[in-house]
Amino acid sequence: MASSEESGTEFRAEVRAWLSAAPRPDGLRDYGGTPEAADVPAGRQWHRMLAAAGYACLHWPVERGGRDASVLEQAIFAEETTRAGVPRQLNIVGPDLAGPVIMRFGTEAQQQRFLPGIRSGDHLWCQLFSEPEAGSDLASLRTKARQDDDGWTIEGQKVWTSAAAVADYGLLIARTGEERYQGLTAFVVDMSLPGITVRPLRQLDGESKFNEVFFDAVRLPRDAVLGAVGQGWPVATATLGQERLSLGAQAVGMFEALRSVADAARQRDLLDPLLRDSIIRLWTRIWLLRATWLRALSGDTELSSPAFSVLKLVSSEIYRDLGDLATAALGVDALVADEQLVRRMLVGRAQTILGGTSEIQRNILAERVLGLPR
Ligand SMILES: Cc1cc2nc3c(=O)[nH]c(=O)nc-3n(C[C@H](O)[C@H](O)[C@H](O)COP(=O)(O)OP(=O)(O)OC[C@H]3O[C@@H](n4cnc5c(N)ncnc54)[C@H](O)[C@@H]3O)c2cc1C
Numbered sequence: 156m157a158s159s160e161e162s163g164t165e166f167r168a169e170v171r172a173w174l175s176a177a178p179r180p181d182g183l184r185d186y187g188g189t190p191e192a193a194d195v196p197a198g199r200q201w202h203r204m205l206a207a208a209g210y211a212c213l214h215w216p217v218e219r220g221g222r223d224a225s226v227l228e229q230a231i232f233a234e235e236t237t238r239a240g241v242p243r244q245l246n247i248v249g250p251d252l253a254g255p256v257i258m259r260f261g262t263e264a265q266q267q268r269f270l271p272g273i274r275s276g277d278h279l280w281c282q283l284f285s286e287p288e289a290g291s292d293l294a295s296l297r298t299k300a301r302q303d304d305d306g307w308t309i310e311g312q313k314v315w316t317s318a319a320a321v322a323d324y325g326l327l328i329a330r331t332g333e334e335r336y337q338g339l340t341a342f343v344v345d346m347s348l349p350g351i352t353v354r355p356l357r358q359l360d361g362e363s364k365f366n367e368v369f370f371d372a373v374r375l376p377r378d379a380v381l382g383a384v385g386q387g388w389p390v391a392t393a394t395l396g397q398e399r400l401s402l403g404a405q406a407v408g409m410f411e412a413l414r415s416v417a418d419a420a421r422q423r424d425l426l427d428p429l430l431r432d433s434i435i436r437l438w439t440r441i442w443l444l445r446a447t448w449l450r451a452l453s454g455d456t457e458l459s460s461p462a463f464s465v466l467k468l469v470s471s472e473i474y475r476d477l478g479d480l481a482t483a484a485l486g487v488d489a490l491v492a493d494e495q496l497v498r499r500m501l502v503g504r505a506q507t508i509l510g511g512t513s514e515i516q517r518n519i520l521a522e523r524v525l526g527l528p529r
Contacts, residue, residue: 163227163228163231166227166228166231166232167231167235170210170231170232170235171235173208173210174235174236174239174241175239177204177208179201179241180196180197180200180201180204181197182194182196182197183197183198183200183201183241183242184197184240185236185237185240185241185242186198186242187242187498187502188246188317188401189246189247189317189318189364189365190242190245190246190318190321190364191362191363192320192321192355192363195245195279198242198245198246198276199245199276199277199279201241201242201245201276202244202245202275202276203275203276205243205244205276206220206274206275206276209222210222211244211250211274211275211276212244212250212254212273212274213228213229214229214255215254215255215258215270215274216258219254219258219266219270219274220270220271220274221274225453226448226449226452226453227449227453230445230448230449234410234411237411237412238411244276245276245279246279246280246317246318247398247401248279248280248281248282248317248318248322248326249273249278249279249280250273250274251397251398251400251401252280252326252394252397252398252401253269253273253280253282253324253326254270254273254274255393255397256326256381256390256393256394256397257269257270257343257381258270259393260341260381260382260386260389260390260393261381261382262378264378265343265378265381269324269343272323272324277323278323278324279318279321279322279323279324280318280322280323280324280325280326281316281317281318281319281322281324281325281326281346282316282317282325282326282394282398283313283316283319283325283326283327283328283344284296284313284326284328284391284394285313285314285316286298286311286312286313286314287312287314290315291512291514291515293328293391294335294336294339295335296328296329296330296339297311297330298310298311298312298313298327298328298329298330298370299311299329299331300329300330300331300340300342300375302331302384305374305376305377306374306375306376306377306379307342307374307376307377307379307380308372308373308374308375309327309329309342309344309350309370309372309373309374309375310370310371310372310373311329311369311370312367312368312369312370313327313367313368313370314356314365314366314367314368315356315365315366315509316353316365316366316367316368317364317365317366317509318364318365318366319346319353319365319366319368320353320355320363320366322346323345323346323347324343324344324345324346325343325344325346325368326341326342326343326344326381326390326394327341327342327343327344328340328341328342328387328390328391329342329387331384331385331387332385334385336388337385337388339385339387339388339391340380340382340383340384340385340386340387341380341381341382341386341387341390341391342375342379342380342381343379343381344373344375344379348373348374348375349373349374350370350371350372350373350374351368351369351371351373352368352369352371353366353367353368353369354366354367354368354369358501359501360497360498360501360502395510395511396460396463398467398510398511399463399464399466399467399510399511399516400463400466402466402467402470402471402506402509402510409441409470409473409474409477410438410441410445412477412496412499413434413437413438413441413477413480415496416434416477416480416481416484416485416496417434419481419484419485419488419489419496420434420484420485423488425484425485430484433480433483433484434480437473437477437480440469440473440476441473444466444469444470444473447465447469448466448470451463451465451466461519461520461523461524462520462524464511464516464519464520464524465516465520465524467510467511467516468513468516468517468520470506471506471507471513472507472513474499474502474503474506474507475503475504475506475507476503477499477503478499478500478501478502478503478504479500479503481496481499481500482500
């Protein structure tokens with residue numbers, strides 16, 4: 156234990172020193188897990204710098220260009236990048252979702268073809284799962300993939316696809332048969348192919364991070380299938396499992412966000428006993444989440460375990476409550492206190508929806524972990 160703490164201290168010092176010395180590309184801001192189109196040039200340049208310094212895809216195995224980083228090191232890296240006000244990677248989907256899933260289900264040729272571009276930041280990925288009639292109930296999706304001698308033809312529509320407008324590749328789940336689960340197949344899609352139309356959606360916070368994506372007779376080669384035909388459901392659940400872990404990891408940065416709320420309240424002389432109590436309650440919840448995250452991932456639990464839903468559930472609800480606390484404490488001043496605070500307030504609710512809503516996480520925990528009736 157002592158040695159892992161010591162290595163954690165050394166790693167933190169190393170990361171902090173690098174972050175304080177590294178020049179920031181023009182226009183770089185901490186945009187969270189998904190860049191806006193205007194963020195991509197600086198985000199990509201930053202990711203390349205991280206890759207050159209050995210900080211991209213920390214959790215990947217060494218032979219794939221990662222660092223086999225321990226859970227503690229990943230948490231420290233997330234904390235230090237949040238503290239420094241920079242993104243920890245170009246976007247979530249490539250390094251945290253597509254990369255690990257390609258390593259698990261992809262052929263050696265697919266791994267050699269796609270992993271280097273994710274690690275270097277040259278290729279930005281998106282996740283083509285949700286549809287207008289298939290969100291929580293993902294297995295009811297209707298986008299069709301029809302096979303012929305040369306490959307596949309894709310027809311259908313996806314929605315809420317983060318970063319699709321700037322993505323080079325997408326991880327697609329499409330219907331290849333009638334069976335609810337076995338009729339699904341995963342594909343790797345080159346987003347520049349003819350027949351793909353991406354329409355950005357404007358959000359409440361003024362940004363346009365997610366999109367509608369239309370597939371009109373899009374031709375994919377035979378080797379675009381990831382895993383076997385009919386294995387789309389295991390690929391989808393593995394991806395969502397990775398997403399829950401990744402969101403849990405993000406949560407460790409929330410100490411910094413809470414500190415900025417407390418600082419803004421202190422500067423305005425608003426720290427009355429009630430507000431102090433709310434801040435301490437939230438601080439305790441973040442602390443417990445961090446401890447649970449480290450313990451859960453350091454143990455023997457399978458990474459695909461439904462138990463990890465607890466990390467997604469708790470982290471997203473803390474994120475939401477942090478935004479609510481800032482609004483309650485600072486009132487309209489929250490809008491001018493700092494740009495990150497405003498973003499957190501506005502995206503707080505989205506966190507409880509993306510990657511599976513809080514209701515769905517509660518269902519998973521109730522039915523699959525506690526064995527309660529449906
Ligand atoms: C910021 C953001 C980014 C996203 N990025 C992506 C992306 O990159 N790629 C992608 O594929 N998708 C993405 N999504 C979509 C996300 O996965 C879906 O929004 C989510 O799965 C919910 O689906 P839905 O919006 O269709 O809501 P619905 O499934 O229609 O749910 C509506 C409401 O009903 C509740 N509900 C549904 N079923 C049940 C049930 N069985 N029991 C109890 N309550 C239930 C839900 O909790 C919710 O409150 C993103 C979403 C957000 C907010």
